[in-house]
Amino acid sequence: MESLRTHYSIDVTSKEYGKTISVAGWVEDIRNIGSIAFIILRDRKGTLQITILKKEDIKIFEELVNISRESVISVEGLCKKSDKARNGYEVIPHKVNILSTAETPLPLGVVDKIESELETRLDNRFIDLRKQEIQAIFKIRNEIIAAVHEYLKKENFIEVHTPNIIASSSEGGTDVFKLKYFEKEAFLAQSPQLYKQMLMSTGLDRVYEIAWYFRAEEHNTRRHLNESTAVDLEMAFIKDEEDVMKILENLVFSMWKRACDCKEELDVLKQKIEVPKLPFKRVKYDEVIDKLNNNDCDLKWGADLGSEEEKLLGKIMKKEGHEFYFITKYPIEAKPFYTMPQESKYSRGFDLECKGVEIASGSQRIHDVELLTDRIKACNLNPNDFKSYLKAFRFGMPPHGGFGFGIERFLMNLLDIRNIRECILFPRDRTRLTP
Numbered sequence: 001m002e003s004l005r006t007h008y009s010i011d012v013t014s015k016e017y018g019k020t021i022s023v024a025g026w027v028e029d030i031r032n033i034g035s036i037a038f039i040i041l042r043d044r045k046g047t048l049q050i051t052i053l054k055k056e057d058i059k060i061f062e063e064l065v066n067i068s069r070e071s072v073i074s075v076e077g078l079c080k081k082s083d084k085a086r087n088g089y090e091v092i093p094h095k096v097n098i099l100s101t102a103e104t105p106l107p108l109g110v111v112d113k114i115e116s117e118l119e120t121r122l123d124n125r126f127i128d129l130r131k132q133e134i135q136a137i138f139k140i141r142n143e144i145i146a147a148v149h150e151y152l153k154k155e156n157f158i159e160v161h162t163p164n165i166i167a168s169s170s171e172g173g174t175d176v177f178k179l180k181y182f183e184k185e186a187f188l189a190q191s192p193q194l195y196k197q198m199l200m201s202t203g204l205d206r207v208y209e210i211a212w213y214f215r216a217e218e219h220n221t222r223r224h225l226n227e228s229t230a231v232d233l234e235m236a237f238i239k240d241e242e243d244v245m246k247i248l249e250n251l252v253f254s255m256w257k258r259a260c261d262c263k264e265e266l267d268v269l270k271q272k273i274e275v276p277k278l279p280f281k282r283v284k285y286d287e288v289i290d291k292l293n294n295n296d297c298d299l300k301w302g303a304d305l306g307s308e309e310e311k312l313l314g315k316i317m318k319k320e321g322h323e324f325y326f327i328t329k330y331p332i333e334a335k336p337f338y339t340m341p342q343e344s345k346y347s348r349g350f351d352l353e354c355k356g357v358e359i360a361s362g363s364q365r366i367h368d369v370e371l372l373t374d375r376i377k378a379c380n381l382n383p384n385d386f387k388s389y390l391k392a393f394r395f396g397m398p399p400h401g402g403f404g405f406g407i408e409r410f411l412m413n414l415l416d417i418r419n420i421r422e423c424i425l426f427p428r429d430r431t432r433l434t435p
């Protein structure tokens, strides 16, 4: 079948002037001034003007001026140079096809100046996504993920896909979604943690996954989702966690740099971003506690940082000239069971923070099965629930480490977006399950 469109709006060049072209998209606006009417047609690349004189074709004129906004049409017509029209040309239609009529009123405006509530926008996400500033976020998202594949391929990682329906909780916590798996109970994976580690025993010694995280956290904050995505990575034969942190900071750098090249989208979003400087600052957990407690906090050693503390630390670090920084040498009690201990009370776990928000966390892992079993018990978990995971550690498991790096958290910080729900197409939160 022939396509209904030969050209996108902004791809039309002066070579097409005087020729017949066909365009298709959504009717963004209709201006009828009696003898002449202008239709603004929007496609994924921009908009174009269709101009129709009443006396030239009364039937098409009537059809077009009476169409509802956001209806979908295709138009065949003469491409005519016009200094007044946007893009420098207009289309004079000789054939119009109404492909889908939009109901009225629209639940949400596309080009209206009035700001709508986020909830209304998310309820009508398919229309919200018609706005060029919303599309810009997802076009940038597409680019940064392309940068992930490029960078990690260059570093010899292979992309893998691990199960999302699993038999034991991946992070050991209670924030898991349970589901019925025939006669058994199963969980939605909180992360690919257990599987990416098991892969380290196979010889596929550098793997990554664009993973889905399912987390049954009850809280409803501007930086938590119940279903989110992450770049999850695992690498074997590391000396310690520093090898992993180097990959992470270079990955962040490549993604940020790729986003800087998205000039059109950044203009639409009125954002200016600069590539961060490498290497990122490393701050030990103990120093973090001192910094915070010297600034009116009262944090006990061993506690994880709450969002307020993270925000304050972000301000302190910014004053010292750092927007990105690793927090290293966490207390073992603040990290999951698979984290490698260090000097008994510390661990080889780290977080990467950007402007006061955690965007990634990782560690060197325990690869000794005895120690791992002890740590599972110490975290009040039952080693029997981890039998198939532990088995992979009994027949040759190299030292390894990795990280999980939230894609929506990254985008939020990159583009200065206040609410994480803006960074995923159809967010899932404590109350939202549709659309």
Ligand code: AMO
Pocket: 171, 190, 191, 193, 213, 215, 217, 223, 224, 225, 226, 228, 230, 233, 358, 359, 360, 361, 362, 363, 402, 403, 404, 405, 406, 407, 408, 409
């Ligand atoms: P963690 O639980 O810290 O670590 O998650 C890693 C990163 O994933 C993102 N993230 C989230 N983003 C939005 N909403 C959420 N509810 C959410 N939860 C996590 C954050 C966070 O830094 N298995 C380990 C990683 C590893 O050690 O490899 C893990 O899942 O950006």
